[in-house]
Amino acid sequence: MKDLAYLNKFFLKYKWKLIPGVFFVITSNFFAVIPAQIIRLALDLVNENIALYKLFQQFDRQEILYKIFASSLLFFGALVLLLALVRGILLFFMRQTIILTSRHIEYDLKNEIYNHYQKLNLAFFRRNNTGDLMNRVTEDVSRVRMYIGPAIMYTINTVVLFILVIVAMVNVNVKLTILSIAPLPILALIIYRVHNKIHVKSEKIQERLSTLSSYVQESFSGIRVIKAYTQEKNIRNGFANESESYKHDSMSLVKIQALFYPIMLLLVGLSTIITVYVGGIDVMEGKITAGNIAEFIVYVNQLTFPVSSLGWVTSLVQRAAASQKRINAFLKTEPEIINYNNDKLNLKGDIEFNKVTFTYPDTGIKAIDNISFKVKAGEILAIIGKTGSGKSTLANLILRMYDVNEGDIFMDGKNIKDINLYNYRAQTGFVPQEVFLFSDTIANNIAFGQDLLDMQKVENAAKNASVYNNIMEFDQKFETYIGERGITLSGGQKQRVSIARAIINEPKLLIFDDSLSAVDTKTEEAILKNLGRIMDGRTSIIIAHRVSTIKNADKILVLDEGKIIEEGNHQQLMAKKGSYFELYEKQLLDEEVVNS
Numbered sequence: 001m002k003d004l005a006y007l008n009k010f011f012l013k014y015k016w017k018l019i020p021g022v023f024f025v026i027t028s029n030f031f032a033v034i035p036a037q038i039i040r041l042a043l044d045l046v047n048e049n050i051a052l053y054k055l056f057q058q059f060d061r062q063e064i065l066y067k068i069f070a071s072s073l074l075f076f077g078a079l080v081l082l083l084a085l086v087r088g089i090l091l092f093f094m095r096q097t098i099i100l101t102s103r104h105i106e107y108d109l110k111n112e113i114y115n116h117y118q119k120l121n122l123a124f125f126r127r128n129n130t131g132d133l134m135n136r137v138t139e140d141v142s143r144v145r146m147y148i149g150p151a152i153m154y155t156i157n158t159v160v161l162f163i164l165v166i167v168a169m170v171n172v173n174v175k176l177t178i179l180s181i182a183p184l185p186i187l188a189l190i191i192y193r194v195h196n197k198i199h200v201k202s203e204k205i206q207e208r209l210s211t212l213s214s215y216v217q218e219s220f221s222g223i224r225v226i227k228a229y230t231q232e233k234n235i236r237n238g239f240a241n242e243s244e245s246y247k248h249d250s251m252s253l254v255k256i257q258a259l260f261y262p263i264m265l266l267l268v269g270l271s272t273i274i275t276v277y278v279g280g281i282d283v284m285e286g287k288i289t290a291g292n293i294a295e296f297i298v299y300v301n302q303l304t305f306p307v308s309s310l311g312w313v314t315s316l317v318q319r320a321a322a323s324q325k326r327i328n329a330f331l332k333t334e335p336e337i338i339n340y341n342n343d344k345l346n347l348k349g350d351i352e353f354n355k356v357t358f359t360y361p362d363t364g365i366k367a368i369d370n371i372s373f374k375v376k377a378g379e380i381l382a383i384i385g386k387t388g389s390g391k392s393t394l395a396n397l398i399l400r401m402y403d404v405n406e407g408d409i410f411m412d413g414k415n416i417k418d419i420n421l422y423n424y425r426a427q428t429g430f431v432p433q434e435v436f437l438f439s440d441t442i443a444n445n446i447a448f449g450q451d452l453l454d455m456q457k458v459e460n461a462a463k464n465a466s467v468y469n470n471i472m473e474f475d476q477k478f479e480t481y482i483g484e485r486g487i488t489l490s491g492g493q494k495q496r497v498s499i500a501r502a503i504i505n506e507p508k509l510l511i512f513d514d515s516l517s518a519v520d521t522k523t524e525e526a527i528l529k530n531l532g533r534i535m536d537g538r539t540s541i542i543i544a545h546r547v548s549t550i551k552n553a554d555k556i557l558v559l560d561e562g563k564i565i566e567e568g569n570h571q572q573l574m575a576k577k578g579s580y581f582e583l584y585e586k587q588l589l590d591e592e593v594v595n596s
């Protein structure tokens with residue numbers, strides 16, 4: 001429960017919506033109790049008047065008596081209707097205030113969690129799976145909303161109605177009160193148990209549904225592999241098995257749900273029977289009137305819903321507390337990469353690595369091992385090496401996606417930890433190894449890092465990334481939708497759109513992580529030529545597998561197992577006749593074989 005205390009700040013924020021809500025809950029209950037008393041009066045009136053009516057048999061007055069009696073009954077009926085109407089209006093305002101507030105708080109909480117996610121660094125997203133991250137913002141927040149809205153509303157409602165009804169009942173007859181409400185605690189307990197069971201089963205069904213959806217999604221994504229390996233039948237059987245488990249769990253939920261109403265009706269019926277039986281004896285003994293029995297039956301029926309909601313509310317609160325606990329754990333996670341400096345930064349592009357070592361915190365893999373090098377502003381640094389040698393990690397460290405364990409990285413002579421991180425990243429262009437494009441138009445994808453869409457800039461960037469002609473071939477040109485709802489770009493086209501996105505701002509520092517692997521050598525040459533022009537006087541870091549890509553770099557680092565094993569420009573490294581030379585010779589040979 002203490003986890004839910006986190007929400008108090010929201011209650012305070014929306015107090016002027018909640019306080020009227022509580023007022024409406026309380027007043028609406030008065031209008032729930034008064035009709036029962038009017039029904040008692042009406043019934044007693046019927047009882048007395050029937051005797052009187054019979055007394056005046058054969059007299060003219062009987063007709064007048066009948067009229068008075070009928071109009072009084074009509075009056076009581078109209079009064080009950082009017083009270084129900086007023087109660088309805090109050091209930092409407094109750095929901096308009098309390099449930100509306102719960103929606104406001106849900107919105108605030110979702111935004112708070114989402115904003116917090118944006119502050120957290122890459123390592124956090126690698127540690128937690130996407131499903132979990134999504135659940136915090138969707139499922140968990142919804143459960144918390146059920147506590148803020150329905151749970152609180154029904155709790156206040158139940159307490160107020162209970163007090164009013166019990167006071168009214170005790171005023172009539174204490175013994176009858178105790179006996180008629182005796183089955184209700186059992187009702188609350190059973191409903192609580194049934195709700196918990198329903199909850200456990202619903203959770204299981206939800207899990208089954210997720211598994212089923214993932215299965216279907218994966219089989220659609222991998223349809224080419226499935227068809228190529230003629231695995232359609234196996235996949236179909238797998239789907240049938242998953243569906244069977246889902247059906248089985250759903251059936252068992254339906255069985256429990258089917259018990260819910262009969263149990264409720266049984267216990268309410270029991271209360272009514274007790275009221276009629278015990279009340280009937282009291283009427284015969286003259287302790288209470290017949291109208292009191294009718295009044296009691298109305299009370300008992302009025303208590304049914306709040307009592308059953310008590311069980312429901314208890315399980316709602318428990319679930320909300322569990323969800324809020326998970327949300328709090330996320331909100332308490334502090335970003336590991338912290339920006340201490342808000343001074344404006346004008347990046348030049350001098351980079352220095354000084355004895356840098358980095359080990360991935362989750363896997364314990366030492367990806368960078370005691371690396372030192374310098375790049376002057378305006379130079380092109382190339383990084384080459386076997387797969388897994390630490391090239392992408394180096395790019396991540398330059399972008400300060402992770403902080404180093406040992407050593408220091410300097411940007412323009414300042415430690416990277418001490419410069420304005422957001423300013424720094426804004427002046428950096430990065431093309432990641434795994435291209436990611438949003439489900440949006442090509443123009444918006446290219447202009448992603450910009451505040452405003454400047455089509456001139458977008459087109460220029462596309463030209464410099466050698467993708468302009470491809471885009472112009474599409475019917476809708478730059479307005480072409482890509483991603484799930486749109487067309488599928490080829491690997492090379494995606495890479496070039498991603499390059500256009502990185503160069504559109506003419507960054508001071510540009511990092512290409514194996515970003516030319518899917519384009520042919522001719523296109524690669526054209527892009528590099530354009531880059532040479534755009535990046536003149538700015539620093540570029542090019543990670544590549546092909547020697548042809550990096551031949552013209554000012555400095556080349558050859559990495560192996562996180563260490564620099566060779567360093568120099570193309571000529572120097574060729575003269576060394578070491579790993580770089582071997583790689584070059586091998587790639588040259590491969591090219592000749594392909595061309596012959």
Ligand SMILES: Nc1ncnc2c1ncn2[C@@H]1O[C@H](COP(=O)(O)OP(=O)(O)OP(=O)(O)O)[C@@H](O)[C@H]1O
Pocket residue numbers: 126360362363365366367385386387388389390391392393394433514
């Ligand atoms: N997010 C991560 N968490 C844990 N370990 C990682 C992570 N990313 C990379 N590694 C590990 O760090 C090492 C270096 O990986 P890195 O991606 O830097 O290599 P690379 O040289 O870029 O390889 P490639 O050329 O195949 O892209 C590898 O052993 C890899 O398994």
